[in-house]
Amino acid sequence: MTAKRIFGILAHRLAILGYLVFALFPLYWLVKVSVTPNKLLYSEGVRLWPSRMSLEHFAFVLKHSDFPIFFKNSLIVSGSTAIIVTVFASTAGYALSRFNFRGKYWIVALMLLTQMFPLVMLVAPIFKILSPLGLTNSLTGLVIVYTAFNVPFATFLMQSFFDGIPKDLEEAAMIDGATQFVAFRQIILPLTLPGIAATLGFVFTAAWSELLFSLMLISGNQAATFPVGLLSFVSKFSVDFGQMMAAGVMALVPACLFFLLIQRYLVQGLTAGAVKG
Amino acid sequence: MASIDISNIQKSYGIMPVLQGIDLEIQDGEFVVLVGPSGCGKSTLLRMIAGLEHVTDGEIRIDGRRVNELAPKDRDIAMVFQSYALYPHMSVAKNMSYSLRLRKVASDKIATIIAGAATKLGLGPLMERRPKALSGGQRQRVAMGRAIVREPKAFLFDEPLSNLDARLREQMRAEIKKLHKDLGATSIYVTHDQIEAMTLADRIVAMHGGSIQQVGRPLDLYDRPANLFVAGFIGSPGMNFFEGRVSVVGERSSLTLADGIVLPLPAATALQSGERATLGIRPEHVVLEPAAAGDIRARIDLIEPTGFGMILHLTLGTVSFKAFTLNRAYLQAGGDIGVRFPAEHSHLFDKDGQALNRP
Ligand SMILES: Nc1ncnc2c1ncn2[C@@H]1O[C@H](COP(=O)(O)OP(=O)(O)OP(=O)(O)O)[C@@H](O)[C@H]1O
Ligand SMILES: [Mg+2]
Numbered sequence: 150m151t152a153k154r155i156f157g158i159l160a161h162r163l164a165i166l167g168y169l170v171f172a173l174f175p176l177y178w179l180v181k182v183s184v185t186p187n188k189l190l191y192s193e194g195v196r197l198w199p200s201r202m203s204l205e206h207f208a209f210v211l212k213h214s215d216f217p218i219f220f221k222n223s224l225i226v227s228g229s230t231a232i233i234v235t236v237f238a239s240t241a242g243y244a245l246s247r248f249n250f251r252g253k254y255w256i257v258a259l260m261l262l263t264q265m266f267p268l269v270m271l272v273a274p275i276f277k278i279l280s281p282l283g284l285t286n287s288l289t290g291l292v293i294v295y296t297a298f299n300v301p302f303a304t305f306l307m308q309s310f311f312d313g314i315p316k317d318l319e320e321a322a323m324i325d326g327a328t329q330f331v332a333f334r335q336i337i338l339p340l341t342l343p344g345i346a347a348t349l350g351f352v353f354t355a356a357w358s359e360l361l362f363s364l365m366l367i368s369g370n371q372a373a374t375f376p377v378g379l380l381s382f383v384s385k386f387s388v389d390f391g392q393m394m395a396a397g398v399m400a401l402v403p404a405c406l407f408f409l410l411i412q413r414y415l416v417q418g419l420t421a422g423a424v425k426g
Numbered sequence: 427m428a429s430i431d432i433s434n435i436q437k438s439y440g441i442m443p444v445l446q447g448i449d450l451e452i453q454d455g456e457f458v459v460l461v462g463p464s465g466c467g468k469s470t471l472l473r474m475i476a477g478l479e480h481v482t483d484g485e486i487r488i489d490g491r492r493v494n495e496l497a498p499k500d501r502d503i504a505m506v507f508q509s510y511a512l513y514p515h516m517s518v519a520k521n522m523s524y525s526l527r528l529r530k531v532a533s534d535k536i537a538t539i540i541a542g543a544a545t546k547l548g549l550g551p552l553m554e555r556r557p558k559a560l561s562g563g564q565r566q567r568v569a570m571g572r573a574i575v576r577e578p579k580a581f582l583f584d585e586p587l588s589n590l591d592a593r594l595r596e597q598m599r600a601e602i603k604k605l606h607k608d609l610g611a612t613s614i615y616v617t618h619d620q621i622e623a624m625t626l627a628d629r630i631v632a633m634h635g636g637s638i639q640q641v642g643r644p645l646d647l648y649d650r651p652a653n654l655f656v657a658g659f660i661g662s663p664g665m666n667f668f669e670g671r672v673s674v675v676g677e678r679s680s681l682t683l684a685d686g687i688v689l690p691l692p693a694a695t696a697l698q699s700g701e702r703a704t705l706g707i708r709p710e711h712v713v714l715e716p717a718a719a720g721d722i723r724a725r726i727d728l729i730e731p732t733g734f735g736m737i738l739h740l741t742l743g744t745v746s747f748k749a750f751t752l753n754r755a756y757l758q759a760g761g762d763i764g765v766r767f768p769a770e771h772s773h774l775f776d777k778d779g780q781a782l783n784r785p
Binding site: 315317318320321323324325326329331336339341393399 | 476477478497498501503504505507511512513514515524528572576721745749
């Protein structure tokens with residue numbers, strides 16, 4: 150191995166390391182602050198790790214704040230949105246990938262159009278629409294709004310996964326005696342699991358961290374989702390950083406669990422296309 | 427097993443016609459091979475028979491019953507795809523039994539059928555593998571297995587061997603032929619490969635530009651091509667063509683090429699003096715003689731030894747052509763050689779490319 154090669158490898162590794170540090174540092178800081186006792190937060194200055202750790206913030210957040218409610222609301226909203234969007238997106242994506250029908254071009258154009266507006270513009274009209282229906286201040290309202298906003302992109306995502314599956318497979322299944330729907334369910338859907346996992350993950354995290362609409366459509370703590378709830382740690386006179394960060398750490402848990410669950414399919418999705426079926 | 431009748435089938439994509447009036451009757455148990463250049467509509471025709479492609483006009487009957495409107499699953503036909511189209515998430519056994527499971531065949535019966543097919547195709551030890559873990563030839567066998575397990579009315583093959591290397595292709599070709607003998611199933615087989623077409627077919631259907639050029643037994647197409655297209659397409663290396671004007675003097679007629687070279691024609695032709703015509707002769711029928719003895723001399727440009735024989739690239743005036751010989755002895759590139767085109771092996775085509783009957 151020449152010195153030049155070794156240098157190349159080193160530079161490569163260093164670049165990756167640099168990126169990881171850059172990307173993960175905020176997370177690290179989140180965890181660090183969340184375990185720092187209030188007393189040490191300001192007195193110790195900037196340190197990489199507090200001299201004494203404590204879980205008091207976690208205990209407080211769980212026992213004395215509305216955080217568990219926020220958490221549950223977020224789980225319901227994000228979970229439902231992810232599932233509903235994925236069902237719509239996979240059926241619509243399949244249709245776009247496989248069928249030619251009248252108006253297909255316009256449907257795609259309209260779906261693209263919905264992606265072009267800044268969401269802020271739409272808050273007021275959406276509020277106007279939802280409020281006579283009694284859907285403001287309700288989780289159902291949030292799920293509907295999130296679903297509407299995520300379906301177009303998720304549909305394109307799923308369509309690209311379906312496009313990656315050779316048409317021969319369904320045709321073989323149909324010749325073997327399946328209807329188009331059975332071929333879709335038994336042959337195509339299992340092969341799209343990586344795509345479905347990616348879509349679920351994408352929509353789940355998008356809904357999990359959405360702030361604008363839940364801030365505008367929800368008032369009061371009963372239907373608030375977690376990003377809104379975080380703001381309740383900001384009072385008029387101070388920000389309770391320790392508790393806020395503790396809540397933040399706990400809010401990471403479902404997203405991490407979720408990705409742990411689907412990562413098998415995600416990795417498979419990245420490599421499966423390499424081998425001709 | 428079934429007969430397949432195709433009458434006046436048309437297919438167009440939008441305004442682009444792809445097939446124009448295909449008529450073909452396939453007997454029960456017959457092995458029919460579709461050949462033709464890329465894009466001539468072979469796959470399209472096959473897919474219409476399978477029900478994967480809408481029929482623009484005309485009628486397809488399987489066993490006398492019109493199937494134009496039937497879904498693929500109701501046509502009881504099996505198809506082997508060029509890409510094999512194995513289900514990647516199922517084991518070999520599951521791949522092969524999928525059609526039976528869809529038909530709710532009892533599981534003990536499925537097991538027997540699958541075991542039988544596995545033995546027949548030598549897939550025994552591979553049954554629990556996924557397609558990803560198989561070689562190209564093995565995948566091909568699984569695709570065949572998937573087709574034979576349910577004893578369909580007919581088999582359709584779309585270039586099933588084109589992804590295999592030459593040796594494996596030869597072997598699978600023989601196996602397909604044997605399988606067809608065993609099962610006696612009506613089969614339609616699409617291929618680019620001359621040898622596959624010649625060796626497998628009961629009848630060959632030569633297609634070009636969306637219509638059928640000639641239908642017949644392999645040797646009929648080889649010996650009596652109906653037109654220039656079939657003459658040039660069947661056979662490898664392909665037939666040589668010499669274009670020129672006919673002149674008839676008394677009992678003798680001859681063909682004058684563009685550069686003035688005169689080739690004798692078979693005595694009795696229906697052609698008049700001055701008509702344009704094309705003389706065709708297969709490379710293996712060109713008789714080679716020492717340069718001194720022949721009346722027509724050609725230059726040897728290149729010699730390609732194939733082991734079995736030699737392919738000579740020759741030039742006559744300005745026309746290049748090929749000859750095939752088993753004799754290795756006296757030939758040398760750059761030299762001259764005498765050639766003769768025996769009348770009994772000459773093909774004559776009129777100005778529209780239609781073959782003229784030989785005496
Ligand atoms: N979906 C389609 N839309 C438009 N034209 C098509 C479509 N499918 C096929 N064609 C055209 O139809 C013609 C016949 O195609 P087909 O696949 O039947 O050819 P083929 O004889 O099987 O060729 P090959 O030997 O290359 O497989 C081609 O010119 C092709 O461009
Ligand atoms: Mg084809």
